[in-house]
Amino acid sequence: MFGSNRTPLGLNRTRLLLSLFIATSLLISGCTKLTNTQETPPVNPADSTPEIQTPDAASNNNRDPLEPAPQPDLSNLITILNPSTFKTLYVNPITFIPSQQEVPGVIWQSTFTIEGLKDQSIQDAINQDLTNLYTALEEAGLPPYRGIFQRIPPGTQPVSSNLNATSAFNFENLLSVAVYADQTYTMEDRSEYTSRLEARNYNLRTGDIVPLPELFANPETAMNRINDEVAKMLSSQHPDEEPGFENGLYWFPRLTAPFKGLEANQKYYLQPSGIVIIFDHQTPDFDTGFYPAQITLPFHLFEGELAIRERFADSRGTNPYLTTGTRDQQFVQSDTFFTQQITAGDETVENSSVRTYLHFRYPNNMPPAIQALAETTLEESRQFLKTLTSPKKLSAGEEPYAEFSLDITDVGPFYTLRHSVYSNCVPDGVRPAGSTDGVRPASSTDGVRPAYSGESVFTIREGQPLDLTTNPSFFASYEADGRRVTLESCFAPGVDYKALLAVAYNKHATQYGYPTIREDQIDNVSFLIGHTGLECYFPDLGSYGYMGIEYKDLGCENLTIFDR
Amino acid sequence: MPEEIVKKETKKCNCPGKESKPLSRVVTILVMFLVLLMVGAGCSREMENGGPEVNSGGQTQSGEEKDSGDNSGGQTYSDDAPSFTPETYPRVDGSTVTIPLSEALAARMMDMSMEEVRPYILHNKTHQAYVNLIEKKTDLIFVTAPSEEELALAKGAGVEFEIIPVVSEAFVFLVNADNPIAGLTPAELQNIYTGKMTNWSEVGGKDLDIIPYQRPVNSGSQTGFLDMVMPGLTPMDPPMEQVVAEMGMLIDAVASFENGEGAIGYSYYYFVMDMWGAENIKLIEVDGTAPTPESITSGTYPFTTAYYAIMRRDEPEESPARQVVSWLLSDEGQTLAEETGYVRVK
Numbered sequence: 086m087f088g089s090n091r092t093p094l095g096l097n098r099t100r101l102l103l104s105l106f107i108a109t110s111l112l113i114s115g116c117t118k119l120t121n122t123q124e125t126p127p128v129n130p131a132d133s134t135p136e137i138q139t140p141d142a143a144s145n146n147n148r149d150p151l152e153p154a155p156q157p158d159l160s161n162l163i164t165i166l167n168p169s170t171f172k173t174l175y176v177n178p179i180t181f182i183p184s185q186q187e188v189p190g191v192i193w194q195s196t197f198t199i200e201g202l203k204d205q206s207i208q209d210a211i212n213q214d215l216t217n218l219y220t221a222l223e224e225a226g227l228p229p230y231r232g233i234f235q236r237i238p239p240g241t242q243p244v245s246s247n248l249n250a251t252s253a254f255n256f257e258n259l260l261s262v263a264v265y266a267d268q269t270y271t272m273e274d275r276s277e278y279t280s281r282l283e284a285r286n287y288n289l290r291t292g293d294i295v296p297l298p299e300l301f302a303n304p305e306t307a308m309n310r311i312n313d314e315v316a317k318m319l320s321s322q323h324p325d326e327e328p329g330f331e332n333g334l335y336w337f338p339r340l341t342a343p344f345k346g347l348e349a350n351q352k353y354y355l356q357p358s359g360i361v362i363i364f365d366h367q368t369p370d371f372d373t374g375f376y377p378a379q380i381t382l383p384f385h386l387f388e389g390e391l392a393i394r395e396r397f398a399d400s401r402g403t404n405p406y407l408t409t410g411t412r413d414q415q416f417v418q419s420d421t422f423f424t425q426q427i428t429a430g431d432e433t434v435e436n437s438s439v440r441t442y443l444h445f446r447y448p449n450n451m452p453p454a455i456q457a458l459a460e461t462t463l464e465e466s467r468q469f470l471k472t473l474t475s476p477k478k479l480s481a482g483e484e485p486y487a488e489f490s491l492d493i494t495d496v497g498p499f500y501t502l503r504h505s506v507y508s509n510c511v512p513d514g515v516r517p518a519g520s521t522d523g524v525r526p527a528s529s530t531d532g533v534r535p536a537y538s539g540e541s542v543f544t545i546r547e548g549q550p551l552d553l554t555t556n557p558s559f560f561a562s563y564e565a566d567g568r569r570v571t572l573e574s575c576f577a578p579g580v581d582y583k584a585l586l587a588v589a590y591n592k593h594a595t596q597y598g599y600p601t602i603r604e605d606q607i608d609n610v611s612f613l614i615g616h617t618g619l620e621c622y623f624p625d626l627g628s629y630g631y632m633g634i635e636y637k638d639l640g641c642e643n644l645t646i647f648d649r
Numbered sequence: 650m651p652e653e654i655v656k657k658e659t660k661k662c663n664c665p666g667k668e669s670k671p672l673s674r675v676v677t678i679l680v681m682f683l684v685l686l687m688v689g690a691g692c693s694r695e696m697e698n699g700g701p702e703v704n705s706g707g708q709t710q711s712g713e714e715k716d717s718g719d720n721s722g723g724q725t726y727s728d729d730a731p732s733f734t735p736e737t738y739p740r741v742d743g744s745t746v747t748i749p750l751s752e753a754l755a756a757r758m759m760d761m762s763m764e765e766v767r768p769y770i771l772h773n774k775t776h777q778a779y780v781n782l783i784e785k786k787t788d789l790i791f792v793t794a795p796s797e798e799e800l801a802l803a804k805g806a807g808v809e810f811e812i813i814p815v816v817s818e819a820f821v822f823l824v825n826a827d828n829p830i831a832g833l834t835p836a837e838l839q840n841i842y843t844g845k846m847t848n849w850s851e852v853g854g855k856d857l858d859i860i861p862y863q864r865p866v867n868s869g870s871q872t873g874f875l876d877m878v879m880p881g882l883t884p885m886d887p888p889m890e891q892v893v894a895e896m897g898m899l900i901d902a903v904a905s906f907e908n909g910e911g912a913i914g915y916s917y918y919y920f921v922m923d924m925w926g927a928e929n930i931k932l933i934e935v936d937g938t939a940p941t942p943e944s945i946t947s948g949t950y951p952f953t954t955a956y957y958a959i960m961r962r963d964e965p966e967e968s969p970a971r972q973v974v975s976w977l978l979s980d981e982g983q984t985l986a987e988e989t990g991y992v993r994v995k
Contacts, residue, residue, distance in 0.1 A: 229764065231748065232771025234735070239768075316925045321892065321905045325920040326868040327745050327774050341748040342990055343924035369752075369767065372745055429891055 150214075150221040151283065153367050154350040157296035165302040168392040171384075172497040173647050174256035174357060174415050175398060176637070177201075177289060178408035181252060194223075194248040199260070201407050207292040215250070215262060218283055222248055222266040228281040229366045230375045237277050243268035244276075253284075254355035256415070257398035258405065259295065260287045261354040263361075280376035282363055284354035288397055290405045295397075298349050300360070302392040312346040314386050315362065319344055324371075338364045338371040338378035345370065357616065358418035359383040383426070384417055413637040414647045416497035418616045419448070428459075434470040440486040441470040447493035454567025455500045459493055462504060466491065473508075496562070498649045499570060501613040504559040560622075562614040564649075572610055575619070580643045583607045586621070589638040599629045614646060729981065731972040733758045735769050739969040742771065742778035743791035746869075746919065747956050750816065751791050753989040754977055775869070782959060783808045789970035790959050791815070793869060809962040814955035815977050816991035819918040819945040820870075820877050821952070823930045825910050830854040832934025835951060838878055841913065844885035849911060862906040862914035863887035874915055877952045918945060919991060945992045955994060 148155070179201035186194040196219050202208040227233050227241070247267040254261035266281040286295040301307035322337040324344075352363040358381060365377040384391060427446055434441040443466055447459050466489045475485040487508035494501050562570040576582040583604045591601045606625040613620050618635035636644060733739075738759055743751055748770070756766040773781060778790040779799040783806045795803075795810065803810055822838065824830060833841070833852060840846040841861050850856045863884060864871040875884070888904040906914035908929055918940055921927065932940050935951045944950040958974045965971070976982045983993045 227768070229768050231752070231767040232769070234768045235771035312925050320907075323865055323868060323870075323905060325746070325916065326865065326870060339745050340920070341745055343920050343922060345923055346925045366767070369749075369763070372748060372772075 150218040151225060153352070154294065154296065156348065156350050157298065159296075159298055159304040159349065162299060162304045164305070165392040165395045168302040168389065168395050170388050171391075171394050172417055174417055176413040176415065177255045177258060177260065178406045178412060179255065179260070179289070190245060192246050194219075194246075196248060196250040196264075197252070202289060203403075203405055203407055204292075207289070207405075210292045211260075211287050211289075214285065214287075218264060218285065219248060219250065222264060222281065222283065225266070225281070228266075228279050228375070230279070231366065231369070231372065233279070233375055236375070237270045237272070237279070241270050241272070244271045245269045253361070254286075254357060256357070257393050258289045259355060259393065259397050260289055261285070261356070262287075263354045277375065282365065282377040282379075284352055284361075284363060286354060290397065296349055297347075297351050297353050297360070299396060300355075300391055300393055301387070302390055302395070307390075308347065308349055308351075310387060310390060311351075311360075311362075311382065312344075314382050315347060315380070316344055318380055318382075338373050338380075340370060341372050342370045356381065356418070357415060359386070383419070385419070385426075411640075411642045414641045415636065416614075416616045416647075419495045432467075434467050436471055436473060438475040438485065439470075439473045440484055441473065442486070442488040443467060443470060443491075444489070445491040447491070448495050451493070451495070451500065452565040452567075455493065455563060455565065458502065458563065458567060459491070462491055462502070466504075496614050496616055497646070498565060499562045499614045499646070500565070501562045501615070502560060503613070560611060560613045560620065562612070570614060570646075572612055575614070575644055575646050576639075577643055577645055582639075582643070585639050585643060586610075586634065589634040590621075590623070590632050592638060593632060593634075594629070600626065602626060729979070730757055730976050731969075732760065733969065733973075735759060737969060738769070739788040739973055740786070741789045741791065741970075741973075742773050742781050742787040744775040744778065744793050744956070745772060746793065746917070747791035748772050749989050750956070750986055750991055753985055754973065754982070757985055758973060758976070779803070779959075782810075782961065785961070788960065788964065788968070789973060792957055792959060794954065794957065795959070796872075811960045811962045811964065813958045813960075813974055813978070814994050815958045815974065816956050816983075816986045817945045817953060817994045818955055818992065819940045819950050819953045820873050820915060821918050821921060821932045821940045822913060822915050822935070823906070823921060823932055824913050825908050826929050826931045827910060828854060828931060830933060832937060832939070834936055835878065838935070839882055842879060842884045843882055855910075857911045860888060860907075860909060860912045861885070862912060863903055864915070865903045870916060873917070873954065877954070878915075923990065942987075942992045946995065956991070 179199050181197040182200055183195065183197045185196075186192060196215070198212040198215060199208060202211075223246075227237055227239065245268065248264065249267075250262055250264045252260065253263045262285045264283045264285075266283070268279050270277045270279070287293070288295050297311065298304035298307035301310070319340070324337060324340045327339065347362065347368070352365070352367060354361050354363070360382045361379050362382065363377050363379055364371040364373050371378065427448055429446045430444070432443040432445075434443055443463075445459075445463055451459065470487055470489065473487050485508075487506070489507075490503070490505045492503045564570060573582065576585070586607055587602050587604050593599070594601050602623060602625075606623060609624055611622040611624070615633065618633050618637075619639070620633050621631070623630040623632070641647060738755060741751055741755070751772060752763055752767055752770050755761070755770050756763050759766055759769075772778065772791075775792050776796075776799065778787065778792050779795060780802065781787040782790050783799075783803050795812070800810075822833070828849070830849060830852060837846065837852050841852075841859055842863075846852065847859055848856060849859055864874065889901050890904040892900055892902045906912060906916075908926075918932075921930070921932065934940075938944050938950045940950050945953050958977065960970050960974070977986065978994070983995065987993050
């Protein structure tokens with residue numbers, strides 16, 4: 086990509102010839118469009134065998150970094166049959182070298198380059214491309230949004246500029262970088278704010294820029310699928326109506342013309358939850374104002390259609406990183422924002438003496454056991470709220486209230502449940518001994534709010550030794566068949582998980598100034614399996630007991646949850 | 650459309666020769682040669698009236714090849730159009746739906762590509778455009794019809810609108826492409842949307858529940874639906890759904906059209922003609938007339954409307970705003986509108 090025209094970056098002549106030879110061989114054997122990849126992805130794809138084909142991506146060299154990418158040539162991309170579904174993501178072991186610059190109140194820049202690739206030329210080219218992009222954004226004038234000259238005269242200099250590069254996705258040998266350039270302009274009578282977003286998606290094996298269709302098993306039909314999903318999302322938001330209608334979502338991009346479909350060079354970046362499509366001045370059928378709009382297409386929309394692992398990680402290539410060994414992992418993040426994929430509700434349960442609220446969100450199409458768990462919990466919550474009575478001791482003017490929320494999220498093969506309670510209705514007799522502040526105003530946000538009761542109200546709570554006064558949230562993770570996941574089962578047999586947890590907790594505790602934990606205090610731990618780590622509550626530590634512990638701090642080789 | 654609106658007679662462009670564009674010598678000679686040919690062929694009247702000169706390929710003739718980005722389509726244009734710079738172009742505003750029209754028009758008038766012209770054209774959405782016109786912050790707006798509120802605002806400010814339809818539009822009903830129903834009458838549509846007809850078999854279709862989707866309250870489409878299709882009638886409650894709004898809050902919203910077998914919904918022709926997935930829907934006939942560019946322009950399709958150019962009535966003759974509107978109403982201007990995705994007004 087950064088080399089001469091359409092030569093993959095870092096591809097030396099020998100490798101190029103080898104690729105051509107292999108491609109020719111495949112062509113002769115009639116296999117170019119039919120590569121069966123049903124084999125199980127290797128546990129550590131970085132150390133797998135040599136790749137059989139290298140897709141050629143559009144060169145980024147010698148073009149204006151801010152211009153739209155050229156239309157990609159998809160003809161060299163093979164179609165991958167039966168791509169694997171992926172619930173986890175392997176972290177790329179590269180290092181981000183940050184660079185910050187600040188002139189207080191005027192300029193703030195946070196950018197990075199990368200280190201850790203074995204092939205120095207690929208690394209240099211990626212870093213050069215990123216640097217070119219940063220420079221172009223720094224030097225760019227007004228972003229060419231429609232109508233901007235009517236609000237900000239051409240040539241006006243910004244009074245403040247921010248440039249912020251983020252690594253949006255660093256998995257499976259793909260690196261997505263999103264760079265935001267925000268500027269504020271001050272005129273005589275007003276200020277205007279503009280934002281520009283540019284993105285790069287690199288194949289870290291080759292340095293190629295990855296066009297959107299290349300993520301898919303069948304690049305030829307990829308844009309059809311993307312456009313189908315974008316059209317559905319757009320339709321749900323009535324984007325052909327001007328903002329102002331009832332319940333209109335003002336942040337959603339508005340259409341100025343029929344949505345005719347995005348093209349293969351569409352600007353995008355990846356996140357651990359899915360593909361983020363960027364709408365801005367390069368998509369003039371959308372009116373986004375002076376800033377970009379984004380929508381996320383969750384990976385699960387394309388289950389069985391994406392070939393990220395096969396194309397980039399599972400291709401039998403040598404480890405492209407200086408680091409060897411087991412790669413860290415995370416779970417693909419679920420996205421439950423759009424109601425097409427969730428069951429949700431915000432209810433008020435009838436109660437003459439207490440204001441009640443019940444909020445719930447969970448995915449559609451959950452396994453029967455998890456569905457039953459959700460419905461049982463919901464119904465019990467309703468019944469409890471219905472019968473809740475106002476406590477006798479409330480401050481003058483304070484209204485009794487109780488607010489429950491239930492969220493279930495799918496995390497890899499697991500389902501995590503959170504059931505939280507916020508209330509000032511702590512009945513007499515169940516306050517903690519000696520407590521005089523069991524009742525706090527509804528507006529209180531300090532610390533953990535008091536819970537409603539110490540009784541075991543919900544069947545799912547039975548047997549849980551939770552002190553609900555200090556721990557009003559119940560959370561746990563379940564297997565698809567409804568079995569609750571135990572902490573021990575998250576770890577490989579023989580692993581001293583308590584020791585691992587203690588080390589990981591204490592690493593953060595030291596940073597935050599918390600008291601440290603001893604192994605013998607790791608009992609009755611409440612936890613859930615999150616996307617990037619275990620969320621734990623260690624009851625022995627009281628209000629210091631909540632801690633998110635990342636999988637990398639526990640060592641993925643010690644965990645079994647990614648093997649399910 | 651409210652009765653107060655007075656449709657102005659459309660008139661041909663009468664403003665040739667304004668700040669002619671720079672032409673290369675070769676192109677100039679070519680144009681002069683063609684003009685001479687046309688004069689000889691008795692075509693000068695059409696030229697004078699702003700009508701396009703048709704070359705052998707059926708395309709309008711231009712003085713200069715344009716690098717017009719995403720709208721040129723390889724077309725060339727005659728030099729009859731008034732010419733402006735960003736400094737002399739009238740202050741325009743308008744609805745979101747007319748942005749492409751406004752941009753294409755400005756690109757033509759200022760001899761810029763669409764990418765070049767886009768930063769100069771700002772539409773502040775329908776209501777604000779009206780307010781800006783009333784407050785004399787803009788000279789020309791491209792908008793949907795004014796509401797009673799906007800007419801009252803104008804009246805209160807002593808401003809009289811000159812309202813000129815510049816492109817046609819129609820209110821269309823869409824069903825699943827597999828729905829065998831070819832069309833409905835206005836009365837049948839009213840019966841469906843008041844809940845009196847609930848099964849497609851009642852109008853000659855399958856034994857299938859009708860799912861009549863509506864649009865959000867106060868939206869442009871819903872207002873058009875009530876005005877054009879349901880005057881004096883109250884529609885049934887629409888299908889609702891919950892959507893997640895900002896901050897994760899759930900709100901009840903009018904369900905968006907889902908192209909199920911029993912579904913019927915509505916939209917404006919402009920937004921559905923070339924939309925993604927159009928092959929999966931069918932625009933039904935109303936009173937036996939299908940919505941086509943021809944039936945919409947002629948008004949034989951029952952539910953037609955327009956997008957308008959609106960100026961203050963005291964806008965001076967030959968002002969930039971009037972020149973722009975005049976050219977838009979010319980055959981060449983209408984062709985430009987058509988190429989941009991709209992339906993000709995004439």
